[in-house]
Amino acid sequence: MRRTIRWLALTAAAVLLGAKPNEPAPTYEVYAIRYASIPFKVAGLIAGADTSRRLDIAMTIWLMNGPDGRVVLLDAGFKREDLIQRWKPADYVTPAAALERFGVRREAVTDLIISHVHWDHLDGADLFPNARIWIQKEEYEHHIDSTGKRLANAIDTADATMLHNMKLAGRVNLVDGDAREIIPGITVYIGGKHTFQSQYAGVNTTSGIVVLASDNMYLYENLEKHVPISQTLDAASNLAAQERMTRIAASPRLIVPGHDPAVFVRFPLPGNGVARIR
Numbered sequence: 001m002r003r004t005i006r007w008l009a010l011t012a013a014a015v016l017l018g019a020k021p022n023e024p025a026p027t028y029e030v031y032a033i034r035y036a037s038i039p040f041k042v043a044g045l046i047a048g049a050d051t052s053r054r055l056d057i058a059m060t061i062w063l064m065n066g067p068d069g070r071v072v073l074l075d076a077g078f079k080r081e082d083l084i085q086r087w088k089p090a091d092y093v094t095p096a097a098a099l100e101r102f103g104v105r106r107e108a109v110t111d112l113i114i115s116h117v118h119w120d121h122l123d124g125a126d127l128f129p130n131a132r133i134w135i136q137k138e139e140y141e142h143h144i145d146s147t148g149k150r151l152a153n154a155i156d157t158a159d160a161t162m163l164h165n166m167k168l169a170g171r172v173n174l175v176d177g178d179a180r181e182i183i184p185g186i187t188v189y190i191g192g193k194h195t196f197q198s199q200y201a202g203v204n205t206t207s208g209i210v211v212l213a214s215d216n217m218y219l220y221e222n223l224e225k226h227v228p229i230s231q232t233l234d235a236a237s238n239l240a241a242q243e244r245m246t247r248i249a250a251s252p253r254l255i256v257p258g259h260d261p262a263v264f265v266r267f268p269l270p271g272n273g274v275a276r277i278r
Helices: 002-016 081-087 095-101 119-127 137-143 157-168 220-224 235-248
Strands: 029-041 054-065 071-074 111-113 132-136 172-175 180-183 186-190 199-205 208-214 255-257 274-276
Touching: 029 095, 029 199, 054 095, 081 119, 095 119, 119 157, 132 137, 132 157, 132 186, 137 157, 137 172, 157 172, 172 180, 186 235, 199 235, 208 235, 220 235, 220 255
Parallel strands: 071 111, 111 132, 132 172, 208 255
Antiparallel strands: 029 054, 029 274, 054 071, 180 186, 186 199, 199 208
């Protein structure tokens, strides 16, 4: 009886969302798009790494092209001049310009999933004027109060104000919990306490599920050596999130870290700072 009730509830939800019961999830083309590089100490990425190691990390946004004109981004990069002057990124273009260089207009972005509130993932959100924002409810409410005031240091004041104003404009969807299919074919999962309630995405593709880890896994080295990221509130939760990714993704090779330049070596096409993940 319970199974019947659950099936009816799921069927009703599918009808409300415009989907047919048992209809296959739509598939997406997934791309990593690099818009800059920043020299970084590897010890700031990999817990326990040699402090002398350095790496030019890839500043990246992720594009998901879906059916019926759905254009989804994971993360928005950064664009404020004070951040550019502070970090002095090499080969910098705005995330919107990097997207447009690939042939996708900023106005065409329908949805923007924010993995977490750090400046290099949130600051560029207002570059995409028509995008609906998706962020974990607890991530938002931990960092921004009802007046738009910043509540925690993880978020910049300017970004808190921007996100608050977007919420007032009705553009922000607060995701309430784990394993939520927020868009047909795209499910978000609570991450490993990089911030208070970060998230990552599982995307349905013709190659199976691609996991876009964002900063829940900085480099391939995190996964391959089973080492947590350095910047986490809870190392055990970060390792648990990475282990879960291996169960979600169709293959370990389809788990994409947040800042590893090797992504563009492992997936060299189409090139020029763009990697198709498949």
